[in-house]
Amino acid sequence: MRKRSSLAIFFIKAKLQAVFSRLVDYSKVITLLNIDHRKTNRFKSYIIVPVMTVFIVGLLKYGLELLVHQQRSFTYIWAIIFSAWYGGLWGGIVATFSAAFLFDIFDFFFLKPYYTLVQRSLIQSLETVIFLIIGISISLFIEVMYSAIRSERKSTKLIQHIMESITDAFIIFDRQFRVAYINSAAGKIIRYKNKNDSQLIGKTASEIFSPEMANYIYRRGREVLKNKKHFEEEFFCTRTRRWLDIDFYPATSGLTVYICDINEQKRNEERLKKIEFQFKRLIDSNIIGVAIEEISGKIVDANDVFLKIIGYRREELLKLNWKKLTSPVYRQNDAESMKTLFEKGEIFPYEKEYIRKDGRKIPVLKGGASLEKNPPTAVVFIIDISEQKKLEQRKDEFISMASHELKTPLTSVKAFSQLLQRHAGDIKDRKAMDYLSRMDNQLDRLTKLIVDLLDVTKIQEGKLLFSKETFDFDKLVEEIIGDIRIVSPNHKIIRTGASRMNVSADKFRISQLITNLLNNAIKYSHAGGKIRVVLSANNHNVILSVEDKGIGISKDNQTEIFNKFYRVDSPSNRSYPGLGLGLYISSEIIRRHHGKIWVNSQEGKGAIFSISLPATTRHE
Amino acid sequence: MNKTIWIVDDDNAILEVTQIVLEEEGYKVVTIMSEEGLEKMLKTSRPDLLLLDILLSGSDGREIARKLKKNKKTSGIPIVMMSADIRILEKCRQTIVDDCIRKPFDIYDLVGKIKNLT
Numbered sequence: 001m002r003k004r005s006s007l008a009i010f011f012i013k014a015k016l017q018a019v020f021s022r023l024v025d026y027s028k029v030i031t032l033l034n035i036d037h038r039k040t041n042r043f044k045s046y047i048i049v050p051v052m053t054v055f056i057v058g059l060l061k062y063g064l065e066l067l068v069h070q071q072r073s074f075t076y077i078w079a080i081i082f083s084a085w086y087g088g089l090w091g092g093i094v095a096t097f098s099a100a101f102l103f104d105i106f107d108f109f110f111l112k113p114y115y116t117l118v119q120r121s122l123i124q125s126l127e128t129v130i131f132l133i134i135g136i137s138i139s140l141f142i143e144v145m146y147s148a149i150r151s152e153r154k155s156t157k158l159i160q161h162i163m164e165s166i167t168d169a170f171i172i173f174d175r176q177f178r179v180a181y182i183n184s185a186a187g188k189i190i191r192y193k194n195k196n197d198s199q200l201i202g203k204t205a206s207e208i209f210s211p212e213m214a215n216y217i218y219r220r221g222r223e224v225l226k227n228k229k230h231f232e233e234e235f236f237c238t239r240t241r242r243w244l245d246i247d248f249y250p251a252t253s254g255l256t257v258y259i260c261d262i263n264e265q266k267r268n269e270e271r272l273k274k275i276e277f278q279f280k281r282l283i284d285s286n287i288i289g290v291a292i293e294e295i296s297g298k299i300v301d302a303n304d305v306f307l308k309i310i311g312y313r314r315e316e317l318l319k320l321n322w323k324k325l326t327s328p329v330y331r332q333n334d335a336e337s338m339k340t341l342f343e344k345g346e347i348f349p350y351e352k353e354y355i356r357k358d359g360r361k362i363p364v365l366k367g368g369a370s371l372e373k374n375p376p377t378a379v380v381f382i383i384d385i386s387e388q389k390k391l392e393q394r395k396d397e398f399i400s401m402a403s404h405e406l407k408t409p410l411t412s413v414k415a416f417s418q419l420l421q422r423h424a425g426d427i428k429d430r431k432a433m434d435y436l437s438r439m440d441n442q443l444d445r446l447t448k449l450i451v452d453l454l455d456v457t458k459i460q461e462g463k464l465l466f467s468k469e470t471f472d473f474d475k476l477v478e479e480i481i482g483d484i485r486i487v488s489p490n491h492k493i494i495r496t497g498a499s500r501m502n503v504s505a506d507k508f509r510i511s512q513l514i515t516n517l518l519n520n521a522i523k524y525s526h527a528g529g530k531i532r533v534v535l536s537a538n539n540h541n542v543i544l545s546v547e548d549k550g551i552g553i554s555k556d557n558q559t560e561i562f563n564k565f566y567r568v569d570s571p572s573n574r575s576y577p578g579l580g581l582g583l584y585i586s587s588e589i590i591r592r593h594h595g596k597i598w599v600n601s602q603e604g605k606g607a608i609f610s611i612s613l614p615a616t617t618r619h620e
Numbered sequence: 621m622n623k624t625i626w627i628v629d630d631d632n633a634i635l636e637v638t639q640i641v642l643e644e645e646g647y648k649v650v651t652i653m654s655e656e657g658l659e660k661m662l663k664t665s666r667p668d669l670l671l672l673d674i675l676l677s678g679s680d681g682r683e684i685a686r687k688l689k690k691n692k693k694t695s696g697i698p699i700v701m702m703s704a705d706i707r708i709l710e711k712c713r714q715t716i717v718d719d720c721i722r723k724p725f726d727i728y729d730l731v732g733k734i735k736n737l738t
Binding site: 400403404407408409410411412413414415416418419422443447451467508 | 631633634636637638640641644675704705706710711723724725726727728
């Protein structure tokens with residue numbers, strides 16, 4: 001991979017390098033000649049200069065005739081050549097005719113006036129005609145030569161312009177390794193020995209460049225000149241500490257050297273190699289499964305861990321399709337996730353199951369990032385989570401067991417306390433009855449805590465199961481209020497309004513949710529406080545609000561209270577019992593029922609917690 | 621004549637307290653600690669109601685209930701299931717058993733449910 005300033009330059013360079021060496025020889029001659037005069041003044045070029053030249057030459061001829069006798073045509077030819085060069089074809093023609101005319105004037109009018117009346121001889125007329133033909137021919141020849149030189153000059157200028165504009169170095173040496181041409185970029189790439197060296201043409205390589213560079217050019221240049229073959233090589237210049245790509249082209253008159261700075265490219269290559277190595281190392285490290293997948297379902301590549309997870313051999317890889325490898329339950333979710341991956345460029349780990357070759361299902365965590373757009377390809381990372389799943393299952397079993405084990409002694413303790421309470425009632429021991437009633441309340445609290453903890457564990461694992469049934473919402477609310485009135489006789493619970501709706505939901509969980517809201521209202525309001533339960537409905541939802549006149553919730557806390565383990569710090573520093581799970585569980589229940597829960601409150605002025613739930617049918 | 625209630629649970633304390641509660645209500649109570657014990661008892665007699673725990677050591681109360689309800693000889697016995705797991709309990713009620721009660725229970729609840737079925 002070679003860097004070029006542009007493709008055009010690369011093309012021109014190859015084509016013109018031969019032309020160039022030839023031009024070098026001409027250029028010295030051409031630079032001496034001024035060819036731009038014609039454009040500036042046509043009248044001067046075509047008329048004045050030719051006439052004046054002829055006139056001056058005429059004067060000189062006749063002035064010097066006594067000393068040097070010359071044929072008139074021979075004398076005037078110099079005037080014609082000059083005029084033709086200066087004024088082109090027309091300049092030459094004007095000079096030719098002027099010379100013929102002047103010749104007549106000088107010869108017949110001024111100097112020998114007595115001949116003027118004498119008719120010219122035929123020979124003399126013929127002489128004039130021949131003179132005119134010669135003059136025009138010379139003009140024509142000069143013009144052709146002039147055009148040729150001008151076009152050469154133009155192309156030289158163009159090439160020089162190109163060479164000056166490119167960022168690569170371009171140097172032409174003659175056979176003695178003297179510089180015939182060097183472009184300005186060369187100084188930047190090779191760095192001259194003497195920074196301010198402006199006159200480089202004609203100097204040898206060792207005069208301009210560092211010894212290292214000069215020696216290198218001599219050595220390789222001689223080889224190239226000897227073999228007459230193009231040679232290219234990458235070269236590290238220790239002086240500039242940069243990588244260069246150098247081309248040597250043999251030419252008839254010397255050597256053309258083209259130098260391109262490829263340091264950046266070299267560094268990129270190295271960086272790329274490093275990245276490639278890192279990528280390969282990542283894949284081959286065989287810590288997690290890695291595969292390259294196409295949107296079509298094709299698995300382009302995979303590491304050993306991936307193959308081990310899916311239980312196939314490498315040779316079978318190309319026949320596989322990740323869509324078909326996915327167990328049917330997860331297929332839709334997997335397809336959607338992969339679609340997100342290709343659209344958004346990445347996907348965070350999600351769970352799925354692969355079907356192994358032996359038919360076993362294996363739970364995995366899969367995440368990935370897109371690599372290419374055409375065709376859409378992605379690298380995916382797969383972690384076998386069978387062990388975690390087993391552990392999770394064990395944890396579930398443990399929690400379920402633990403909650404059972406905790407509830408078992410609680411069952412007998414509660415029953416005994418109730419028996420005791422009854423017994424105290426029989427013997428009319430009021431104190432004992434009161435104490436035992438309090439104990440019974442605390443046992444209920446303990447039971448609720450155990451239930452809540454179990455619920456939270458289930459929510460975290462997404463295992464809070466719901467079984468839907470259709471029931472009368474108002475009736476359920478009325479039942480719950482009835483129960484709570486028995487437990488908390490000190491608070492006045494007032495129900496207003498009605499939804500007159502049925503809902504299709506998990507009755508147990510919904511009653512847990514409503515109980516939660518009511519218990520909170522009781523917990524956070526003063527004894528004897530009023531609690532209003534308002535029922536209403538719109539077309540699709542039942543709405544329930546529980547309003548208390550308790551301590552309220554500050555604005556800052558209002559968004560936080562639905563978070564797990566979050567508990568409001570009360571302004572009076574009074575602590576309220578509980579784990580901070582009730583509203584978290586409630587919001588999870590409502591979320592899973594596609595409903596909403598929200599709060600309106602002002603600190604110190606009570607709170608209104610509201611829920612809305614999708615309703616099914618209306619009843620009267 | 622006093623009604624006989626069999627209680628099957630693997631926890632001694634629960635058996636004891638339930639026995640006391642029900643005996644105070646005038647029931648004749650037999651406590652059984654395992655499925656084997658229950659089977660042995662069924663060979664000779666029948667209870668008027670069976671109070672059955674779901675999570676028994678070594679066996680599943682739901683399975684026992686299902687078997688009893690399938691068997692013609694025992695299908696007439698009312699069964700009340702007990703469990704600490706309300707969800708399992710809900711499912712049981714919908715299918716096989718006559719009533720269920722959540723642990724820890726209120727003794728008045730328990731008595732009420734049993735009275736309804738005997």
